[in-house]
Amino acid sequence: MIGLFNDCFPPIMDGVSLTVQNYAYWLQKKTGSVCVVTPKSPGVTNKEGYPIFRYSSIPIPMRKPYRLGFPRIDFPFHNRIHRLSFSLVHAHCPFSSGNLAMRIAKNKKIPIVATFHSKYKADFERVIKNKSLVNWLLKNVIDFYESADEVWIPQAAVEETLREYGYKGKVEIVDNGNDFSDIQDIDKKRSTMRHSLGIKENEFMFLFVGQHILEKNLIFLIQSLNLIKEYPFRMFFIGSGYAQKELQSKVVNLGLSHKITFLGTITDREQLSHYYAATDLFLFPSLYDNAPLVVREAAALHTPSLLIQDATSAEIINDSINGFLAKNSPEEFAYKIINIIQKPQMMHQVGLQASHTIARSWEDVVEEVADRYQNIIHRYYTKTTLPTFDLNRA
Template sequence: MNNSSLKIGLFNECFPPIQDGVAQVVENYARLLQERGNDVTVATAKVPFFDYSQPYHVRNFLSIPVLMRMPYRFGVPIWMAPFQPIMKYNADIFHGHSPFTAGRIALKLSRKYNAPFIMTFHSKFRDDFRRSVPSDTIVDLMIKRIMSLYEYADEVWIPQPAVLDVMREYGYKGKVEVVPNAIDYDLGNQDINILKAESRCKLGLKDNEICLLFVGQIIYEKNIQYILDSVKLLKDVPYKMYFVGKGYAAIEFHEKIKQYGLQDKIFMTGQLQDRSALQVYYAAADLFLFPSLYDNAPLVLREAAAHHTPAILLEKTTSAEVIESGKNGFLSPQGQPSVFADTIKKVLSDKKNLDNVGKTASETLGLRWSQLMPEVEDRYRHLILRKQNG
């Protein structure tokens, strides 16, 4: 078992062409585990007419669009499509990254073939449900339903310790293993100062202009309104702010930027599938603004850090657990937008310290997927042996 190739199944509703943090996790797992000589299959919700050609296998299950959260898709429940090809897929280990249809299929197959079943907890689902479901009682039932899946898992993984608090709040009582997220950017011996200067030039930034950045879904849950209300107060700061991403609230925030009269300062790029194009923004930025109450362990925080771009987060949030304020990032008290704006101004007032914090961020938050995958594969092998030995 130690040297043999593993047959690994990764299950998630979301996968390119639909992109978010969890899809990126699954994509990197698949790519690197395949490169390590394993036989990897990603099982995901089918997007019609999309070419899923990859160096690894991609198998689809039937899906329907999530109208309240386009472009996401939701897998058709197993009982409605029990004979689709994915239901015959066999593997040495099944790893679910979504507690919806994808995770349910992984559980069913793991039982069918007596193989280990892992679930990773990625998201604050209650926040998602509350936006589209008007009844707290129904939301509670939905949370109970999805959390039951984690109780069936042989192991439950979380990306950082504070995520366990969210799971306990949702009613999960079992054990967890901490397996961190990582990044795919590797600057190697590249001179970060040259990269930053070149990136600023590509964006047309002036020498005296501060570059502020947000990368992620353009949705209310990410606290984007709070960011807009905060940067609106930076009247004495020569800045440019870039929002990279797409989401259901993009049009509304476009209008809000116009309403604030900030079209010449705040720009929305849309989603950038090209990782090198996204890197230009990470490298050009002076500060990454991420006051989200919604995220657990955002990859974008680490990706910015890899480019010596430190972030400002809100105190007492799950994602802030990895930040030591003034060392590898900055924390702002939760409060009115003026509080966040004041924190931005204070951070920008000390350029030397900002640079030092950016450097430390790159050293402490820059774990790469290639460094993590040997641990992941080792965990898989131990879990398979444990299952085989009863």
């Protein structure tokens, strides 16, 4: 069995939880032997076609709906998880779930893969003002990745962050995918959704999807929109987070409430796809993200994105080819938006090119992942002179 370990899983929605969900879905179809290990969320029942093992947790202050897990003290969970016959474990987070995966790998003498998804230093620095403590936590993160048999990153630019943190080992680039690649009738989705939202013929629709946290540069985004408020547009924010009320207050104070709408979290993927399809331009000014799924999701629905030049997340974007880039100032970001919407045909062509170049399907990605797992298992057991395992039978 392949074990996928992460500190959150749907219905808690973010890019990493969606990654794990899609890994599990497609691995189950391919191998029939996968499970997810994650903290408990209140009131959640397993409706997936594969087992999900959840351990005790408590809410993380200021980070709703995220949970802090305690697998060591959850004895019924502990007994169940250690009876499973894993052939490989894959940690998508270096904290409670990742440490559990590492212990299982060492105890059972099986390989562990660890993917580096997030800029953890920024998370630490937001809540911890002691630099020495931040450095100690960061060292623990790097020690975790140094102990893995293989470390994956979702795109090449992420390696720079890992090296900055002190990691010295090898990395393997494994793309992220998206689950909107095969959607049909995009033009119909677009017209239907714009009509239901009351978007006028001459109005442009902008969208942001993600956590409503200051690290995502969302005050910057609202300031940029304020600079173009004379232009006909509607802006929709989808998601939730600790900064949501602050962002809403900022919108009210700037007199932008008639143009900017906060929709909260949308967990229905079909409904979310309608918003992507209806959008003219996806706005993503974050310097915090490594390889955001939302940019790929927008691309799958033929919607181009505007990102900050030289941001890690912008590595996959060629300006005015498969997306757009702006300098890191609200004025430059606003100027770029104006420049783009004045050329609607170009915006449309860039969206089409984005769908061809950065919207890879999860089915395709996980086909590659399964092959990589098989090779890692083969190398590991060859190295340790133990019998090899067939992933499709593990």
